[in-house]
Amino acid sequence: MTTATPNLLLVLPELVLLGMACCILLVDVCLSEQRKFITYGLVQLSLVAVLVILFLHYNTATTFTFSKMFVIDKLGNLMKISMVFVVLFIFLFSRNYLKENKIPRGEFYVLGMLSLLGMMVLVSTNDFITLYLGLELLTLPMIAMVALQRESAQASEAAIKFFVMSALASGILLYGLSLLYGMTATLNIVQMSQIIPSLSNAQYPVLLLSLVFVVIGICFKIGAVPFHMWLPDVYAGAPNPITLFVSSAPKIAGLAMGIRLLVSGMPGLHIEWQALLIVIAALSIGLGNLVAVAQSNFKRMLAYSSIAHMGYMLLGLLAATQMGYSAAVFYALVYAVMALGAFAILVILSRNGIEVENIRDLRGLNSRSPWLAFLMLLILFSMAGIPPLAGFFTKVGVIEALIGVHLIWLAVYAILFAVIGCYYYIRVVKEMYFEEPETDVAITYPLDARIAISINGLFVLVLGIFPGWLFALCRAAFGA
Amino acid sequence: MTIPHIIEQVVFYFSAIMVVISGIMVIAQRNPVRGALALVLAFVFSAVLWILLESEFLALALIFVYVGAVMTLFLFVVMMLDMDIEPMKRNFVRYLPIGLFISVLVLAFMIYVVAPEHFGLSKYAKPLHASAAYSNVKELGHVLYTKFVYPFELAAVLLLVAMVSAISLALPVVRERKLQNPAEQVMVKREDRIRLVNVPSEKRID
Missing domain, CATH: 1.20.120.1200 (NADH-ubiquinone/plastoquinone oxidoreductase chain 6, subunit NuoJ)
Known part of the structure; x- marks a missing residue:
């Protein structure tokens, strides 16, 4: 029996990430508390190395390796680059917080890197086994990270909820995948897409049922209604840097899973999954925006806003056109940047063990730190979808895709709820600019975080003024 | 038979x-x-x-x-x-109806899906019995490190994650002493330490 030798060059980014994670694990144990900065330096250095390799690989044509279990294509590369960038920034913002709150730093970084590895595996999967393993590798380190702050009962509760929910979601997804395997007798996603049209009519109900299970699994992971219950509790219960991690990069990976399974795997069933996703997206947009209005906890508000945003992202996916897919990817990338900025400001504001998490805590931010308030304003307005900012163009993209497939009513519904959503974002802005601060403790944060958060906030503005290049990259990822 | x-x-x-x-x-x-x-x-x-x-x-x-x-x-x-x-069993009766409903629903689905018309012998032929010389372990060994090396290694990474998380969640917290941050001490400005407040002078009460 012979097997083709896998092309290891294609998985070089993953290999470097894994190798460095293992090395850092060893190095970190031997370092004293004062020298932990070496761990941090190594982590960021390896992420930069991964980025460089990904950039060099960017234009590789679609190639399969590892017995066609691993696919490298433009879509994967685009998503991977953005995820690594996001994680790099997350580590940068969290450094100070972790030190002050005595969260084990080495473990945080290593678990974060391994979770990133899971995301990268998930993004370039072409096989049910690696899809499942990537998903677990993405989720399990995050659950451990949520529980890392052991004194906090709230964090432990959030971790348990997260664990039970994701185990349930994995179980449902596996059930769907095993039914698919039973019918098509293949684990390969591309191969499955070729076998499905040849199945007999009698198999159709089973196919439909497995599709339902798969869609439920995907929606659990990205947190869309009615599978969103874990999201607000996890966001509010986890320490700020971990919320930052959970809320940003995994969303891109979740979308990648959806695209791989539904778009590459079941293109013939797009009418069926379109119908399912319309219901889920409409519920997410409605419930997310309405419940967010009633929140006084800023993290919970952002959790519900993330549910609504995932609904908007699904709108692009359910259009089932090249334009829709690229709009969904564009949405996910920009949303990750916006969520990163919003939670990063919370991380920066949390000093000396005091967790900033209520909208009240942001009161009068403008008089305490005008620059941070301005960046927060940019990010919140972008999330609301106000014109010169990036968030506006993401919404335009998905709505344009919806109109392209004549789902006008859904487009109108989406816009209507976007207007309702404006209220709670603007309410936070009002608190920041027109209220008196409750404390006047000076806000100090290190220079690197200052530069990074400025880049992050201004990126949202610059991307809003010049959205073309990223949109073109998203289009190119789908060969359009 | x-x-x-x-x-x-x-x-x-x-x-x-x-x-x-x-x-x-x-x-x-x-x-x-x-x-x-x-x-x-x-x-x-x-x-x-x-x-x-x-x-x-x-x-x-x-x-x-x-x-x-x-x-x-x-x-x-x-x-x-x-x-x-x-205490855990206290709510058993309360949640029983919904639990039963979901179990019956899932069971009905399963019976319907795995029924003979979908996965019966007419659809999928019965697998042949392997010969006496067939070794299950050998066949697994052939594919584990060749065809399935990628998922195999990923599963290993998953175990590493489990180990790292278990240790970091169970290891006793090191009690640290309070450390000074010299950089912050040097960078401190007058405004951070002293706040000058204009207190309006009280009117004299005669």
Whole structure:
């Protein structure tokens, strides 16, 4: 029996990430508390190395390796680059917080890197086994990270909820995948897409049922209604840097899973999954925006806003056109940047063990730190979808895709709820600019975080003024 | 029907029914130790089913790993914890209707989906019996490090994650002494330390 030798060059980014994670694990144990900065330096250095390799690989044509279990294509590369960038920034913002709150730093970084590895595996999967393993590798380190702050009962509760929910979601997804395997007798996603049209009519109900299970699994992971219950509790219960991690990069990976399974795997069933996703997206947009209005906890508000945003992202996916897919990817990338900025400001504001998490805590931010308030304003307005900012163009993209497939009513519904959503974002802005601060403790944060958060906030503005290049990259990822 | 055939059928139905019964016992037992033991039973009978499918390696791995290692450990944990499960059972009756409804729904779906018209012998031919020289372990060994090397390594990384998380969650917290941050001390400005407040002077009361 012979097997083709896998092309290891294609998985070089993953290999470097894994190798460095293992090395850092060893190095970190031997370092004293004062020298932990070496761990941090190594982590960021390896992420930069991964980025460089990904950039060099960017234009590789679609190639399969590892017995066609691993696919490298433009879509994967685009998503991977953005995820690594996001994680790099997350580590940068969290450094100070972790030190002050005595969260084990080495473990945080290593678990974060391994979770990133899971995301990268998930993004370039072409096989049910690696899809499942990537998903677990993405989720399990995050659950451990949520529980890392052991004194906090709230964090432990959030971790348990997260664990039970994701185990349930994995179980449902596996059930769907095993039914698919039973019918098509293949684990390969591309191969499955070729076998499905040849199945007999009698198999159709089973196919439909497995599709339902798969869609439920995907929606659990990205947190869309009615599978969103874990999201607000996890966001509010986890320490700020971990919320930052959970809320940003995994969303891109979740979308990648959806695209791989539904778009590459079941293109013939797009009418069926379109119908399912319309219901889920409409519920997410409605419930997310309405419940967010009633929140006084800023993290919970952002959790519900993330549910609504995932609904908007699904709108692009359910259009089932090249334009829709690229709009969904564009949405996910920009949303990750916006969520990163919003939670990063919370991380920066949390000093000396005091967790900033209520909208009240942001009161009068403008008089305490005008620059941070301005960046927060940019990010919140972008999330609301106000014109010169990036968030506006993401919404335009998905709505344009919806109109392209004549789902006008859904487009109108989406816009209507976007207007309702404006209220709670603007309410936070009002608190920041027109209220008196409750404390006047000076806000100090290190220079690197200052530069990074400025880049992050201004990126949202610059991307809003010049959205073309990223949109073109998203289009190119789908060969359009 | 030949005699071995009948024996095979009897063994199959017996173990299948036992798997279901012990599965129900896992959740119905009042004593958690008994629940864990029922789970062991379920594993053993699932292993019998694996043997009937001629995957001896998986059957043995199930017994060795799950029954031998995981469940023993689990039993220790259950015995060491002084659990009061009465409060947990308090809501049992309250949640019973919804639980039953979902179980019946899932069961109906499963029976419908795995019914003969979808996965029957007419759709999928019965697998042939392997020859006596066929070695399950050898076949697995052939593909594990060649065709399935990528998922195999990923599973290993998953175990690493489990180890790192378990240690970082269980290791006692190192009590640190309070450290000064010299950089912040040098960078401190007058405004951070002293706040000048204009207190309006009180009117003199005569």
